[in-house]
Amino acid sequence: MTIASTINLSREERDAEIIASIGLKNIRAREKQVERRNLMRAALFMAPALILVIGVLLVPVVYNVWTSFTKWKQFKGWDEFAGMANYQKMSTNPFFMDALTNTGIWVVASIVFPLVIGLGFALLFRNAPLSGFFKNVIFLPRILAPTAVGILWYYVYAPDGILNYFIGLFTGGETDTGWLYEAGTVTPSIVVAFLWQTVGLSMVLLILGLAAIPKDPIQAAQIDGATRFQIFWHITLPLLMPTILVVTILSVLAGFTAFDLLWVMGGDYPRQRTLSLAVFMYFEAFQKGNWAFGSAVAVTMGIVVLAVTWVQAWVQQYVDKRIH
Structure with a gap:
């Protein structure tokens, strides 16, 4: 104014x-x-x-x-700066690459198999007769503690265990294979036990995702003459992607953080510390007292988790675009 x-x-x-x-x-x-x-x-x-x-x-x-950048060991070397020494030590450690390789196997197995098997069960038992009974049976191992699951499957894989007993019945001879004592069978055997416990949760989540899909697009596709595979590929799968993302994220975390099952089932294996990075980290930090080196392994595992999660998100976006 x-x-x-x-x-x-x-x-x-x-x-x-x-x-x-x-x-x-x-x-x-x-x-x-x-x-x-x-x-x-x-x-x-x-x-x-x-x-x-x-x-x-x-x-x-x-x-x-x-x-991870210090020389901290058990009760000595407190906060003495070591630079990249712990990370360089990983490259020369004879067990680190084995642990990294086995962790990669665990991650791939924990992503692919729970998702594929869980989706198969979800589609199979969604409207099947006695579906409630079968879903409860498949989900039941989820409520068990991993330690209990490990002990149960430890006796399944024992030289005089259930698995060798049934193999002997089918082959007509006696077998005493130590499934948890041989390098070629110990990791796949534990992966099977891991899937037995985790597939149920993936199935339940995917069933909930399928139930949330609206029926109008599916009914419209059926009227237009679309096949079941076309409906699944072009309608059901794209609408199920958010649930699939949740399942894969939970599977990745379960695969990287698996410890108690590995420790219980692989405890008698001479190189049990190489079964995964988590077990290797525990062995180095808490049993050998190399806390700084164990911290470096933990940081490396965290970086790998972030990298796998980023790749997973990118692949899922790419698949979603291709489907649409």
Whole structure:
């Protein structure tokens, strides 16, 4: 407002304009006060979760990364900086590459087989007779502790166990194969036990995903004469992609973090520490006391997890685009 326009206004108009200006300032001040109050309330509500995430997740991760660059061993070498020595040591360790290779096998097996087998069971038992019974039987191993599963399958694979007994019945001779004592069979044997426990969860999640798919597109495709495979490939599978993403993420995490099943079933195997990076890390850190080196293995495993997750997300986006 200019001086000339203020002079031309009457006293009542000037008073009204001043009051309006003051009221606008008060409204803006009130809005800022409410915003600050809402921000404080949101911060108070989020504080417990933030403290938990920072204290339980962020701080240990940062500390573990720092430890991987030190010479920290059990009760000595506290925070002595070592640079990349621990990471260089991994390249010369005779068991690290075996552990990395076995972890790769575990990850591929934990992604492909639970998804494919779980999807097959979900499609098979979705509307089949006695589907509830079969779904309960398949899901039942999920409620068991991995340690209990490991002990159960340990006796299945024992030289005088159930598996060799049935092989002897079919072959007509006695067999005492040590499935968990030979390099060529120990990892596949444990993978089978792992799938026996985890396929049920994948099946249930995929059944829920199938139930959430709307029926209208499928009925329209059936009216147009589409085959079952065409309906599955062009309608069911694209709509099921969010559920498949959840299943694959859970499978990747389960494959990388598998420990107790490996430790129980591979405990008598002479090189059991090479079964996975998680077991190798535990062996180096807690049994040999090389905590800094174990931290470096943990950091490497975390990087591999991030890389696999990124590749998985990229592949899923590519497949989704091709399907559409």
